[in-house]
Amino acid sequence: MxxxxxxxxxxxxxxxxxxxxxxxxxxxxxxxxxxxxxxxxxxxxxxxxxxxxxxxxxxxxxxxxxxxxxxxxxxxxxxxxxxxxxxxxxxxxxxxxxxxxxxxxxxxxxxxxxxxxxxxxxxxxxxxxxxxxxxxxxxxxxxxxxxxxxxxxxxxxxxxxxxxxxxxxxxxxxxxxxxxxxxxxxxxxxxxxxxxxxxxxxxxxxxxxxxxxxxxxxxxxxxxxxxxxxxxxxxxxxxxxxxxxGFRSVSARFAQQERTAEALARWLADRDEVRQVLHPALPSHPDHALWRRDFSGGACLFGAVLAPGPVVQVDRFIDALRLFGVGFSYGGFESLAIHCDPQLKRKFGEPFEGPLVRFACGLEHPDDLIADLEQAFAQYS
Ligand SMILES: Cc1ncc(COP(=O)(O)O)c(C=O)c1O
Incomplete structure (x- = not known):
């Protein structure tokens, strides 16, 4: 085997x-x-x-x-x-x-x-x-x-x-x-x-x-x-x-979620509402070279730094998402999104330019998730 x-x-x-x-x-x-x-x-x-x-x-x-x-x-x-x-x-x-x-x-x-x-x-x-x-x-x-x-x-x-x-x-x-x-x-x-x-x-x-x-x-x-x-x-x-x-089927579920996350990360990187995408598979990620050296792939989870905006605007965007649930964790069948700033504690590194949102991709089709993000971004202003 x-x-x-x-x-x-x-x-x-x-x-x-x-x-x-x-x-x-x-x-x-x-x-x-x-x-x-x-x-x-x-x-x-x-x-x-x-x-x-x-x-x-x-x-x-x-x-x-x-x-x-x-x-x-x-x-x-x-x-x-x-x-x-x-x-x-x-x-x-x-x-x-x-x-x-x-x-x-x-x-x-x-x-x-x-x-x-x-x-x-x-x-x-x-x-x-x-x-x-x-x-x-x-x-x-x-x-x-x-x-x-x-x-x-x-x-x-x-x-x-x-x-x-x-x-x-x-x-x-x-x-x-x-x-x-x-x-x-x-x-x-x-x-x-x-x-x-x-x-x-x-x-x-x-x-x-x-x-x-x-x-x-x-x-x-x-x-x-x-x-x-x-x-x-x-x-x-x-x-x-x-x-x-879960072990019996994890490889298939993980591979699909990994592909979806990378597709969403690349799509988000081109949006005006997004300042930075935190996904190591993207060449723009500061540790991309290290990731290529030590990892054979990605995962379902990544972050996006949005253009600066007040908390209510971030909440409005997340609440407008229909397919992403609002809740902690990842790796499940359903996609999730959370605003990270309220729990973010860091001693090192520069603060991000705007609010940080984390996306966990589930088993939905990436096209549906992208359409959902697109309609929710109409609220991000
Ligand atoms: C990186 C990491 N480690 C550990 C945990 C804790 O796992 P559990 O929720 O099973 O206690 C989590 C949960 O979100 C996590 O993201």
Missing amino acids: THRRTRFAHLGRPEPTLATPVNHPVERASTLLFDKSEDLYRSDLRGYGRHGSQVHDALKRLFVDLEGGATAQLYPSGVMACTQPVLSFVRPGDHVLLTDSAYGPTRFFCQTFLKQMGVETELYDPRIGAGIEALIRDNTAVVLLESPGSLTFEIQDIPAISAAARKRAAVTIVDNTWSAGLTCNPLALGADITTHSATKYFGGHGDLLYGGAICASEDHGSTLALTAKQLGVASSPDDAYQVLR
Whole structure:
């Protein structure tokens, strides 16, 4: 099975015997029953529902395959997939380097929870590249990356940052949600761990929350598993099943959404109402060359800086959209649009010239989405 989409169709399925279901069935249980008392404490068996199920095992296998990792850890949300790996490697007195472009709740976790436990977080410029070396201290335990950055879409030099961190024994963790692991493989670029909000493409239908982390090494995988055990992390078998099911079709959905996003980004780039399009596949993107080097494609999500205008005008434009829902997240079947400025916090980089709007492309036809944008722009004045 050379091709990933072939593996996604076949991995983690039960061996057919007589009338076997195509996927492992959902086993809902907290209590697992044993017919012999002596088996209750066997270390080679699951003893309790929190220890997972066949569906969880199958899903881990698919996550491992996604990026060619050694192990995968499952979480009940994408945020947990971001926070738990950090928690696994920090101790009071440690230092964490966090990209300024990180997903807001990850930044919030670092600046509040980690701070309370005596761990210092230092923000760094996402475009720092090999310059990160100067920021790494003896007590730097973790370097957090996200590429492209949430909302602002900077591409990071994952190989340069990972190499610098490795020299000083700091663990690199990359939030790889945007690419779904399908168009970027940070583990192959030298990172230690990647994290995913599976809520997005793998869920694919805007109706569940889930997360996963993939480790390049067994050692890091064991550390994540221990923290998850210590903190009682567990996820519903129903949600795990939906994510597993999402893996079966994700390649086709992602490819279509990726094409739509690029078509919309190119169309928007020619509009008078748009000052800048933040999509790394466009040659006008400041990190286009880095993206070409490290990514094999795009994704469904990008941003557009509109011509300066008051907030009411931006809201009027977004409200006029008929096919784009107003709501957070991406990777689902439906397109979404949000005004980003109210949540945009940045220490580095120049402010944008106008309001920032983020578009998440769903499975609608790009011509219909473009027509929708065109009619909504009539309101942008
Ligand atoms: C880049 C990124 N990481 C993590 C998350 C968190 O995922 P979840 O909503 O599954 O908790 C999100 C959600 O929007 C995200 O965009």
